Structure formats: C-alpha cells, structure tokens
Amino acid sequence: MAGKLYLCATPIGNLEDITFRVVRTLKEVDVVAAEDTRNSIKLLNHFEIKTPLTSYHEFNKYDKAKVLVSRMLGGENIALITDAGTPGISDPGEELVRQCYEAGVEVTSLPGAAACVTALTLSGLSTRRFAFEAFLPADKKEKAAILEELKSETRTIIIYEAPHRLKKTIAELLSVLGNRRLTAVKELTKLHENVFLTTFEEALAYYEENEPRGEFVLVIEGRDIEELKKEKEASFLEMDINEHMKLYLDKGMDKKEAMKAVAVDRGIPKREVYKMLLTYV
Numbered sequence: 599m600a601g602k603l604y605l606c607a608t609p610i611g612n613l614e615d616i617t618f619r620v621v622r623t624l625k626e627v628d629v630v631a632a633e634d635t636r637n638s639i640k641l642l643n644h645f646e647i648k649t650p651l652t653s654y655h656e657f658n659k660y661d662k663a664k665v666l667v668s669r670m671l672g673g674e675n676i677a678l679i680t681d682a683g684t685p686g687i688s689d690p691g692e693e694l695v696r697q698c699y700e701a702g703v704e705v706t707s708l709p710g711a712a713a714c715v716t717a718l719t720l721s722g723l724s725t726r727r728f729a730f731e732a733f734l735p736a737d738k739k740e741k742a743a744i745l746e747e748l749k750s751e752t753r754t755i756i757i758y759e760a761p762h763r764l765k766k767t768i769a770e771l772l773s774v775l776g777n778r779r780l781t782a783v784k785e786l787t788k789l790h791e792n793v794f795l796t797t798f799e800e801a802l803a804y805y806e807e808n809e810p811r812g813e814f815v816l817v818i819e820g821r822d823i824e825e826l827k828k829e830k831e832a833s834f835l836e837m838d839i840n841e842h843m844k845l846y847l848d849k850g851m852d853k854k855e856a857m858k859a860v861a862v863d864r865g866i867p868k869r870e871v872y873k874m875l876l877t878y879v
Contacts, residue, residue, distance in 0.1 A: 599673060600670055600671050600672075600673065600702065600703055600704070601628070601669070601670040601671075601672070601673050601674045601675040601676065601703070602670065602675050602676075602703065602704045602705070602706060603666075603670060603675075603676055603677075603678060603694065603695070603698050603703060603704070603705045603706070604623050604627060604675065604676070604677040604678065604706055604707075604708060605677075605678050605684070605685045605686055605691065605695070605705065605706070605707040605708060606620045606623060606624060606677045606678065606679050606685065606708050606710075607620060607683060607684040607685070607707075607708060607709060607710025607711050607712065608620070608638075608641060608679050608680065608681075608682060608683065608710070608711070609641075609682065609710075609711055609787065610682040610683045610711045610712075610713050610716070610786050610787055611682070611785065611786055611787035611788035611791075612787040612788065613641070613644055615710070615711045615787055616645070616710065616711075617708065617709075617710050619708055620708050620710060621645050621647070623677055623708060624642065624645070624647045624649055624677050624679075625647050625648075625649060626675070627649060627674075627675040627676055627677040628649075628650075628669075628674040628675050628676065629649065629650050629651070629652055629669070629674065629676050629677075630642070630647075630649050630650070630651050630652070630676070630677045630678075630679060631651075631652050631653070631654035631662075631666055631676055631677070631678045631679070631694070632651050632652070632653065632654065632678075632679050632680075633653075633654065633655050633679070633680045633681045633689060633690070634653075634655065634681050635651045635652070635653050637681050638651060638679055638681070639651060641679075649677075652666075654666065654678065654690065654691075654694065655690060656689075656690045659690035659693045659694070660693060663693050663694045663697045664697065666694060667694075667697050667698055667701045667703055670698070670701075670703045671701060671703065678691055678694060682711070682713070683710075683711050683712050683713050684707075684709070684710060684711065684712045686707075687712060687714065687732075688732035688733065688758065711787070713758070713786055713815050714730050714732075714756045714758075714815065716783075716786055716787070716815075717756065717781070717783040717786060717815035717817050718754065718756060718817055720781070720783055720793050720817075721754070721781035721783070721793075721795075721817035722781060722795055723754045723779065723781060723817055723818075723819055724753075724754050724819075724820065725754065727752075727753040727754065727820075728753050728754040728755070728756055729748075729751055729753045729754070729755050729756070729820075730756045731744065731748070731755060731756065731757045732757070732758050733757070733758045733759065733760075734757060734759075734767065741770075745770060745771070745774040745775070746774065748774070748775060749774055749775055749821070750821055750826060751820055751821060752820045752821050752822075752823050752826060753820045754817060754818065754819065754820050755816075755817070755818040755819075755820060756815065756816070756817055756818075757815070757816040757818065758813070758814070758815055758816075759813075759814045759815075759816055760813065760814070761809075761810040761811055761812060761813070761814065762810075764782075764805060764810040764814055765802065765805050765806070765810065767816075768780075768798055768801050768802055768805070768816075769802060771798055771816075771818065772798035772799065772802065775798075775818070775821075777797055777798050777799050778797065778798055778818055778819045779795075779796075779797055779818075779819035780795075780796050780797055780798055780801055780816060780817070780818055780819070781793060781794065781795050781796070781816075781817040782794040782796065782801060782814055782815075782816055782817075783814065783815045783816075783817065784810075784811070784812040784813065784814045784815075785812040785813065786813075786815065788812075790812065792812075839860070839871070839874045839875060840875070842860050842863065842864075843856055843857070843860055843871075843875060846859045846860065857871045857872060857875070
C-alpha cells in the first residue's frame with residue numbers, strides 16, 4: 599500500500615503552539631521533509647523527535663517532490679513541515695501536494711498555527727471576508743498589476759513583509775490604494791509581539807522615526823463597497839450608452855443580459871436603457 603503525506607503545522611514563534619497530534623505524527627512517520635533542516639532540527643530536538651530529516655525547499659521543490667512521491671508510493675509515510683506555520687501557505691508545499699494527488703497519494707493536513715489568520719484575528723478589522731496576498735512579488739510590473747487589482751478590493755487584505763522592505767511597501771500601498779486603516783502585526787506569538795493599529799500615512803511617519811524590526815503581517819482595510827459602487831457608476835455615466843452596451847456584448851452576453859448589466863451599472867431601470875439604445879434594438 600502507498601504511504602501518506604501529512605502536512606504538519608508548526609509554531610510561528612512560541613513552541614507551545616504545536617498540537618499533540620503533530621508531535622505524535624512527526625514521531626511516527628518514516629521521514630520529515632523540512633524547508634530548512636538546520637532550523638527544523640531544533641524543533642524536533644525540543645520535542646525529542648528522532649525521525650530522519652530531509653530537505654524540501656523552493657529551489658528543489660519539483661525534483662525533490664518526485665523523489666518524495668516515489669517513496670510514498672513505495673509505502674513510506676512522510677510529514678512536511680515549513681520553517682513556521684502551515685505547509686502549503688506561501689511556501690513550496692503546494693507543489694508536493696499537487697504531485698501527490700496526480701500520483702494517487704493520499705494527503706491529510708494537521709491544522710495549527712498560521713500567521714495570516716492569527717494576525718487577522720488581532721487586527722480589529724473585518725474578518726468575515728479577506729484576501730491573502732502573502733509577499734508581494736519583486737518584479738515591478740507584476741507588483742504594479744497586483745496593487746492595481748487591490749485598489750478595488752473590498753475584502754480585508756493580508757500581506758507579509760520583511761522589515762527592510764516595510765517602509766517602501768507601505769509607501770507603494772499608500773500611493774496606489776490611498777490612505778487606509780492598517781494593522782501592522784510583528785513577531786507573532788514571540789516575546790516582542792506587537793499589534794499596531796494605524797493608517798498608511800501614520801505608519802510611514804512612525805517607521806521613519808522607528809526602524810522596523812521583526813517579521814511583519816500587514817492587515818489592510820478593504821475598499822468601502824458603497825464608495826466603490828458610486829465611483830463605478832460615475833465612470834459608466836461618462837461612457838456613451840452604445841459603448842457601454844458594446845462592452846458587454848463583446849464579452850459574449852446576449853442583448854437582454856447586456857441591457858440588464860448596463861442598467862445595474864448606471865443605476866437606472868432596464869426600460870430606460872432600452873429607450874436610450876437605438877443601434878442595438
């Protein structure tokens with residue numbers, strides 16, 4: 599019989615934030631695949647876990663995943679851990695999971711610590727709907743495209759950032775998104791954990807005077823839905839009605855669907871759209 603992959607969440611700081619189930623599983627599997635074996639050996643030693651370690655990280659994730667899948671097909675059980683938190687969240691674990699499913703290897707996840715959710719619950723911002731962006735890309739064009747998308751995002755936004763890039767990232771967010779409420783959470787679960795309820799503008803001023811230290815999770819207020827709706831309605835009202843109609847027809851909508859969409863955009867009854875259209879009716 600084939601073995602199984604266990605995704606094991608590890609502490610993001612405080613070693614007490616590990617589950618009994620994870621500790622037991624790490625002891626019982628045949629091997630533990632770790633993002634950084636030098637870091638993970640400290641965790642395993644703390645809990646007196648003697649299971650062999652093997653490296654699995656961003657730079658070997660494709661080839662090493664094939665090796666690990668082969669071992670599981672041969673009957674071995676493997677646990678995957680990251681440096682901190684839940685494997686597969688903004689780390690190479692997602693590739694191993696994908697290859698497991700393609701090969702028919704069973705995967706199970708042992709829940710535990712996750713910095714994004716922990717920071718969200720501390721933020722004081724809306725937790726009902728959120729968008730997780732992890733680290734923004736280094737590529738300027740790709741980053742600009744993502745920031746432009748986030749400009750209209752109405753859900754609470756979560757971003758990870760390193761201290762040496764924090765000021766630049768907040769400045770970019772301010773420039774594109776406008777001033778928003780921000781909760782900057784650093785050193786989660788650690789001795790110097792700090793939750794800073796602020797705004798982009800206030801945060802920039804603060805970090806100019808106080809050099810950022812520690813790893814940050816930025817929890818950002820989403821765009822106001824009503825404000826965004828009014829802005830869109832205003833932009834559509836500036837558009838010629840025939841151009842507006844063509845916008846939806848080009849997307850493959852039939853005339854009735856397009857008229858309904860135009861009516862919603864402009865905040866008017868569909869019959870008014872019908873009267874205004876001469877070219878398409």
